[in-house]
Amino acid sequence: MYRFLLSPRWLGALALTLVASAVMVLLGNWQLDRYRARTEVNERIDAGQRMAPAPLGDALRAPTGGAGTVGPAPAEDKVWTRITATGRYDPTNTVLVRGRTVDSRVGFEVLTPLVLPDGSALLVDRGWIPPAPGGATAQPSVPAVPTGDVTVSGRVHESESGGGAVDRRDGRLETRRVGMPRLARELPYPVYGGYLLLDAQTPAADPVFTAVPVGHTNNWQNFGYVVQWWLFAGMALFGYGWVARREARRAAGLGATGAPLDRAAEPTPSPSV
Incomplete structure (x- = not known):
């Protein structure tokens, strides 16, 4: 059959x-x-x-090159680890990351290098701020950084793919993506291979910043x-x-229910005359 x-x-x-x-x-x-x-x-x-914040070295390996180089990327299991570090902000090399959306509003994320005692720097995403009047790409007025030593804590973020160009507009570095290798080439010190999304800071951060939310996949x-x-x-x-x-x-002459088809019920062709 x-x-x-x-x-x-x-x-x-x-x-x-x-x-x-x-x-x-x-x-x-x-x-x-x-x-x-x-x-x-x-x-x-x-x-x-x-988790409680861990020391910086527990999640990120220090850069070993000279100025303009980037350290190793964070291991996959260290991304989103909460860490803490102490250093001094370098506002002259603040990076504005344009086209960032928070609460359905487009603005800028502000990354400022935290220069550590050994001379290396950790980029700290201090938060999101709206653009200046005039459009989504109008550079904002960035709040001043605290003077002296600053202690930060936050979560490790890996370098973003598709780093894109890094421009200097009106004396400030500006980019669309946080690509650590590209940003490191614009900075006068070795830079860690991941950056930090700020959760808390001592002295306290300016309230104009909106914390960058971490969305689940x-x-x-x-x-x-x-x-x-x-x-x-x-x-x-x-x-x-x-x-x-x-x-x-069909080939066996069975219907849909398994019963034989009634061939007798079919009309008999008329004989040819």
Whole structure:
């Protein structure tokens, strides 16, 4: 009854179905890996919010090069770790990161180097401020930094991809992305390979700054894709089996319920005259 499945046409259909199902299973596995990776990121974000600040050296390795060089990037398991450091702000090399959105408003994030006792610097994201009147790209008035030693605590952020150009406009460094290697080349000291999202500061930070929120990754979207691709794979296999079963029943003269078709009920052709 199913010998027709050995015909070239049906063997070709089976091969195509199996290949398509295998590809969809692999796509589901890929999305499952992304779901697990994003879940780990969310867990590190939550852990970083609860933990007491650790020393800077526990999460970031110090740069070993000269001026304009960047240190090693933070290890994956150290991103979002909460750390603390003490040094002096260098406002002359403040970096404005344009096109940043907080609470649906576009403005600037302000990164200021914190120069440490050994002469290296950690870029500190002091927070978000709105642009000056005149448009989203109008440079804001940046509050002054505290004088003397400053102690900061916050979460480690890795260098952003697609660093883009670093411009100097009106005497200030300006960029679209926080790419540490590019920024380091514009600064007169070695710079750590990650930067710090400020949570707290002593002396206190200016209240004009809005803390940059840390958003969780949408890991459930990836989980939905996992279910979607695996369902598609199952539907492809089920569809092949259903069509094959229907063809077998038709060839055997069986109806949809398995009962023989009533050939007698079919009209008898009229004989030719």
